[in-house]
Amino acid sequence: MPSLIDIRRRIRSVKNMQQITKAMKMVSAAKLRRSQERAIASRPYADMMRRILSNVAAAAAGNEEVSHLSLLQVREEKRIQLIVVSSDTGLAGAFNSNLLRSAQRFVDEHRDVEIRIEAIGRKSRDYFRKRNFELTGEHVGIVDKPEYHQAAEIADKMIDLYQKSEVDAVYIAVNEFKSVMAPNLVLNKILPVEVPEGGEQIDYIYEQPLEELLRALLPRYVEMEIYRAMLESISAYHAARMTAMDAASSNAGDVIQDLTLNLNRVRQASITREIIEIVSGAAALG
Numbered sequence: 001m002p003s004l005i006d007i008r009r010r011i012r013s014v015k016n017m018q019q020i021t022k023a024m025k026m027v028s029a030a031k032l033r034r035s036q037e038r039a040i041a042s043r044p045y046a047d048m049m050r051r052i053l054s055n056v057a058a059a060a061a062g063n064e065e066v067s068h069l070s071l072l073q074v075r076e077e078k079r080i081q082l083i084v085v086s087s088d089t090g091l092a093g094a095f096n097s098n099l100l101r102s103a104q105r106f107v108d109e110h111r112d113v114e115i116r117i118e119a120i121g122r123k124s125r126d127y128f129r130k131r132n133f134e135l136t137g138e139h140v141g142i143v144d145k146p147e148y149h150q151a152a153e154i155a156d157k158m159i160d161l162y163q164k165s166e167v168d169a170v171y172i173a174v175n176e177f178k179s180v181m182a183p184n185l186v187l188n189k190i191l192p193v194e195v196p197e198g199g200e201q202i203d204y205i206y207e208q209p210l211e212e213l214l215r216a217l218l219p220r221y222v223e224m225e226i227y228r229a230m231l232e233s234i235s236a237y238h239a240a241r242m243t244a245m246d247a248a249s250s251n252a253g254d255v256i257q258d259l260t261l262n263l264n265r266v267r268q269a270s271i272t273r274e275i276i277e278i279v280s281g282a283a284a285l286g
Contacts, residue, residue, distance in 0.1 A: 007263045018252035025245035032238035039231040070163045071193050071218040079114045081167040085174040085233045086121035095240035096123040103173045151227035162191045174229040175236040183236035190225045
């Protein structure tokens, strides 16, 4: 049976850990609010970009010059580029493990083709590096505060690989922010660009040929998809971390309660034993 000193030391240690987890929860809550605002602010632009792209594509339906644009060309997927957007740090429950499990499942389903990995975040880089995957690039330290120019650099690299036919398709795996309780794990194809359906045949007056408009819009669309994925990922990460730290604080409280009960039992047993020894000694003297 542990001594009173050991139990008190354990209680003190758990209380210190509980203070740390509560502080980390508050930090993640503050960061979640800021990152969520950025993610939500990016959604109208992304939705408008899809709608414009869809409308321009609908207006250009049947145009052979448009249908031959390189970023719209669908090829047999013999070489696939997979972008995995994870976090740099852990302590967020199953946030990274679920994402990496989904990416691994995608890789396993495409064993007959060549797959390259573009890792965004330290967790995805370490995961695939340990498994000897071919990494075309690694981006560590940018997911906490993503900037548009960083997403644009990655998008330009993917577009260049696709236009040179070094890859036949580009996918992105990411945790999108759905709610504080659970993220939405998605895996989308961003190249070749799949023009959103439902475009309206609006009688626009175009200053430029439709081919030039789409040639300018398609790269911006890819850039926005990657940038939005990074914003959604960091929001989902802070939500997952806040939930994990809240659960850790609650579990620490339960442990403290159990240890306190155990401490009281040990103390009571010690007092009882001392009383018995005193009574026994008095009886022996009498």
